[in-house]
Amino acid sequence: MTRExxxxxxxxxxxxxxxxxxxxxxxxxxxCGPDTWTGPNSDRFRGEWSIRKKQIETALANARTAIDDALKRVEKEEAEKKKPTTGM
Structure with missing residues (x-):
């Protein structure tokens, strides 16, 4: 297998x-919806979960961007390796 x-x-x-x-x-x-869990603990959890879920979504979006950027960088590096070099 190649690096790419x-x-x-x-x-x-x-x-x-x-x-x-x-x-x-x-x-x-x-x-954790109100249909399956009720009470003060469920309300507190849902409030905290809403914040955490947004953080998870942001982290995943950032990770996907970093993953795509890494692949593009490797593709570019591998393409550069394949270019013929000119001798002087």
Missing amino acids: SDCREDVRRLKRYAEEIENAAGNVQTL
Whole structure:
């Protein structure tokens, strides 16, 4: 495998993990709803969870951007390696 193909495989895995985190956060959202959990503890948790969920979404968006940037950098480096060099 080449460095670029290794990077693409890592990107694929990282994006899958990000999707799994999003799905888990969605499950928490569903399970902590007022239809399944009531009372002061549930209200406090939902308030805190709302903040945490936004932080998770922001972190995932930042991670996706960093992942895409890393892949572009590797692609560029590998393309540069393939360019013929001119001798002097």
